[in-house]
Amino acid sequence: MHRFANPARFMRIAERLLPWVSGATGLTLIAGLYFGLFASPADYQQGETVRIMYVHVPAAWMALFIYTTMAVASVSYIVWKHPLADVAAQAAAPIGAGFTAMALITGSLWGQPMWGTWWVWDARLTSVLILFFLYLGYMALVNAFDDPERGSRAGAILALVGFINVPIIKFSVDWWNTLHQPASVVKMDGPAIDNSMLIPLLLMALGFKLYFLVVLVIRMRGELTARRVRALRLVEADV
Template sequence: MHRFANPARFTRIADRVLPFVAVAALASLGIGFYLALFVAPGDYQQGESVRIMYVHVPSAWMAMFIYVAIAVASAVALVWRHPLADLAAKASAPIGAGFAFLTLATGSLWGRPMWGTWWEWDGRLTSMLILFFLYLGHIALMHAFEDQQRGYRAAAVLALVGVINIPIIKFSVDWWSTLHQPASVLRLDGPTIHASMLWPLLITALGFKLYYLVLVLLRIKSELIAARLRALDLAKLSAT
């Protein structure tokens, strides 16, 4: 793990990987959205509004996945003091917040015609809103202190405490009465969604995950460049 702590080695690996991941992301998103918009059928109850699902569901999966990734990076940073772990968490938080916001926005757009309301204070929706606020809190703590390391430590603690919200999002539809339907893909007895809708959904979800990987690698690289520039500025000040 510490082999990748060297910024120069990480940058070399990222430069090699990024073109392939970017092409795979574009291909997955292009194929996924084409299938979702032009090939997958409309739903017999929801009609064409079911196509919101192809953005809403992968966004929700990514919002939860990225927060877990931040929690893991935070644990690595706190325990092993891995220098790139904090940067990975910092780079991931705005991306996760964007996915969480997209989940809430598309959910509201779908909920208005289906449920007759833009919002409902049930377990799934409320816990996803809490996740969005956790992201905002993580970002704020990262920039709340003059000492950057203090900000990293505070944000890491919040990430580890907040990860308890992830199983609540997942299982709230089973634990409490809710308007939100139960899981139809990630089930012990297998997916209940038809293959004509499942495959576009899974391909789009893969595209979202690859897109996240592209963004997080680019953001970590930019953080490393910014740190190098700050070090050069300090060296110049010290020399004068």
């Protein structure tokens, strides 16, 4: 683990891989869009609106995945003082907020024609909205302190406390009666999605995940440089 704890070495490896991952992201997203918008059939019940699923569901998965990543990074920051963990968590937060916003907006655009409403306060929709506010709260809190170290610590604690929301989102559709339907892909007796629709869904999900890695590495480089600039300015002020 400490091999990657060296920020310089980690970033060197990550940035060497970056062009390849960027290329794979582009190809996967193009394939996903082609299958999602053109080369897949309409649903027997929902007709063409099923195509919204190919962006809505992967965005929602990313919203949960990125928050989980931040919570894991926060644990390793608090417990092991891992130097990159805090950088990674802070770099990931805006991306997670973006994916949560996407999930909420595309869900609304799907709900209006199918359910007959843009929004309802059921357990699933409400808990995802709370996730969005957790992301925003984390970003505000991290930058609310003069001492960046204290901001990082406060943010890490908020990320951990807010993690309790992740299982609530996941299981809200099973625990309570909701307007939102239960999970289709991750269920005990296999996906309830026909293969022709599973292909674009999984392609888009993979594309989103690769995209996250690309933007994360770029943002981490930015954050590390910003920390160096801060350190140098402190030295300058001392002189």
